[in-house]
Amino acid sequence: MKVLVADDDPGSLLVARAAVERAGHDCLTAEDGDQAWALYLEYQPEVVVTDWMMPGMDGLALCRAIRSREEDLYTYVVLLTSQGSRDDVLAGLEAGADDYVTKPLDPFVLHARLLVARRITSLHADLAHYRRVLSRQARTDPLTGLHNRLKLSEDLEQLHLRSQRYGEQFSLAMCDVDNFKSYNDIYGHQEGDLALRAVAAALLGSTRKSDGVYRFGGEEFLLVLPQQSPVRAKALMERVLDAVRDLAIAHAGDPSGQLRLSAGMSSFSVDHPGDANALLGEADAALYAAKAAGRNRLEL
Ligand code: GH3
Ligand code: MG
Ligand code: MG
Ligand code: MG
Numbered sequence: 536m537k538v539l540v541a542d543d544d545p546g547s548l549l550v551a552r553a554a555v556e557r558a559g560h561d562c563l564t565a566e567d568g569d570q571a572w573a574l575y576l577e578y579q580p581e582v583v584v585t586d587w588m589m590p591g592m593d594g595l596a597l598c599r600a601i602r603s604r605e606e607d608l609y610t611y612v613v614l615l616t617s618q619g620s621r622d623d624v625l626a627g628l629e630a631g632a633d634d635y636v637t638k639p640l641d642p643f644v645l646h647a648r649l650l651v652a653r654r655i656t657s658l659h660a661d662l663a664h665y666r667r668v669l670s671r672q673a674r675t676d677p678l679t680g681l682h683n684r685l686k687l688s689e690d691l692e693q694l695h696l697r698s699q700r701y702g703e704q705f706s707l708a709m710c711d712v713d714n715f716k717s718y719n720d721i722y723g724h725q726e727g728d729l730a731l732r733a734v735a736a737a738l739l740g741s742t743r744k745s746d747g748v749y750r751f752g753g754e755e756f757l758l759v760l761p762q763q764s765p766v767r768a769k770a771l772m773e774r775v776l777d778a779v780r781d782l783a784i785a786h787a788g789d790p791s792g793q794l795r796l797s798a799g800m801s802s803f804s805v806d807h808p809g810d811a812n813a814l815l816g817e818a819d820a821a822l823y824a825a826k827a828a829g830r831n832r833l834e835l
Contacts, residue, residue: 568592
């Protein structure tokens with residue numbers, strides 16, 4: 536681990552450094568709170584051992600600053616307090632310190648505290664890892680691997696705010712597989728699942744990295760096309776529909792004999808500033824029109 540020790544007493548720093556290094560950790564030292572804060576920001580140590588009374592930022596302020604800043608990374612904070620200062624100990628633990636050691640510093644005691652620090656920081660690292668995994672999972676559609684509707688609502692909100700602020704355009708396209716119920720009826724649900732995965736791959740393959748591809752539900756996919764004029768978005772969507780036709784998935788229940796998509800598009804601009812839900816509704820209405828006009832097409 537990286538251990539930062541902050542103390543304005545050079546003797547105390549020496550003892551602490553020796554103990555930290557003997558325990559097999561890297562030691563950074565600071566002679567006051569401000570220097571400790573700067574080192575903390577630069578090196579992100581897993582453990583901070585800090586004196587209570589120091590020039591500049593004191594141990595309490597340092598502890599609060601660390602707690603207010605950390606996100607995924609947990610810092611284990613040990614306060615160094617003088618004997619008999621019980622109030623300081625309570626105030627320190629309330630400010631977010633994990634533990635305290637009384638001065639004069641006993642190297643053995645610090646070594647023991649570092650064992651605990653390692654266990655706690657590694658638990659926090661596991662926790663942060665699982666949080667990231669779960670967060671990604673919660674936003675991913677398991678069948679296709681595409682982003683799901685939760686991720687869509689978050690991304691769309693962001694994009695809408697950004698586009699409003701900077702006066703940028705974006706387009707949405709709601710896509711729906713034609714006659715998919717009969718595809719399942721003819722080929723079975725498992726083949727249906729494979730077809731949906733193939734469609735998802737075609738959507739990803741025919742859009743840019745900056746475009747968003749989401750599984751909206753069942754056999755419906757939503758494309759988010761940032762910073763695109765309706766004209767360019769329309770051209771892109773024609774290529775997307777082509778890409779799905781080019782998969783050439785046989786579909787006896789479709790008049791063409793192949794699996795195809797219909798899509799409806801809506802666009803945001805300063806002249807047409809609907810909120811995210813209104814835009815989704817417009818794309819859906821356009822999709823409905825595409826279906827009514829005979830499927831296998833894009834409507835605006
Ligand atoms: P339209 O051209 O009007 O869209 O006709 P459709 O048959 O595609 O429309 P409908 O909404 O009636 O049918 C959608 C079908 O999609 C019904 C449902 O069984 C199927 N479906 C939805 N999700 C999945 C899935 O995850 N896997 C499979 N295999 N089928 C799914
Ligand atoms: Mg001091
Ligand atoms: Mg549908
Ligand atoms: Mg359909």
